[in-house]
Amino acid sequence: MLLRNLINHFIVMETDIDEITQPGEYPSDFVLRLASEKAFAAGKKLDEQLLQGVVVIAADTIVVDREKTLGKPNDAADAKKILDQLRDRTHQVLSGIAVYQLETQQIRSRIVLTEVRMRNYSEKEVQKYINSGDPFDKAGAYAIQNDSFNPAPDFKGCFANVMGLPLCHLSLLMRDANLEIDSRVADRCQESIHYQCPVYSQILAGENG
Numbered sequence: 001m002l003l004r005n006l007i008n009h010f011i012v013m014e015t016d017i018d019e020i021t022q023p024g025e026y027p028s029d030f031v032l033r034l035a036s037e038k039a040f041a042a043g044k045k046l047d048e049q050l051l052q053g054v055v056v057i058a059a060d061t062i063v064v065d066r067e068k069t070l071g072k073p074n075d076a077a078d079a080k081k082i083l084d085q086l087r088d089r090t091h092q093v094l095s096g097i098a099v100y101q102l103e104t105q106q107i108r109s110r111i112v113l114t115e116v117r118m119r120n121y122s123e124k125e126v127q128k129y130i131n132s133g134d135p136f137d138k139a140g141a142y143a144i145q146n147d148s149f150n151p152a153p154d155f156k157g158c159f160a161n162v163m164g165l166p167l168c169h170l171s172l173l174m175r176d177a178n179l180e181i182d183s184r185v186a187d188r189c190q191e192s193i194h195y196q197c198p199v200y201s202q203i204l205a206g207e208n209g
Helices: 027-047 076-086 123-132 159-163 167-176 185-193 200-204
Strands: 055-065 068-070 090-101 106-117
Touching (some): 068 076, 167 200
Antiparallel strands (some): 090 106
16 A cells, blocks of 8 residues: 555565574664565566566564564463553664665665654553454554554654655665656655655655664
C-alpha cells in the first residue's frame, strides 16, 4: 500500500533470510544488514531470469527500547509484557532500506530512526487490544496506525517509517540511482495514511537523516 505512493508497477517477493543478530551487532547495523541481504537474495532470483533494468527494493523495520530489540510477541502474555514495557515511554523504530540495481550490481542503503512516545494506556485498553489479535504480527506488539488503540497520539515524526517503509527516505535513494519515481510521493503518502507529516520537507531536502 505504501510503495504504490512512490512507484506504479512492482512485484512482491519473499526471501529466506536468517533474521538473527550477530554477536555484538548494534540494532542499526542489524536492520541495515537485513535490508541489504534481502535485496541481494531477491536479486539472485531475478538475475537467473536475465531480467534487464530490474531494481530491487528491500526493507526491514525493528523496534528498539533501551538498546534492546523487540520482536513480534510469541503469545498474549508476551504482548502484554512488551506493551507494559513501552507504556508512557519513548522508544525508537529503526528501518533499514536498500535499493539494488542488478545491471550495475550497485546497492544504496540507509538507516532511518524515528522516536515514538507511547501514551499511558490502561490495563483494560491493553487487554482489549491484545484480544483484537492486532499485536501478534507486529514488532513491538503494536501498530501505530491502529485507531482503536491509538498508542502514540502525540507522534510527530515519519509515520510511514513506523508503519514499515519510510517513503521519502526511499525516494532519495532512488533519485540517487537516477530512477523514476512519483514526484508527489509526500502528498500521496500523507493522503493514504491520513497523517499530516511535519518532517517530510526536511527529509526531502536532505536535512533529516
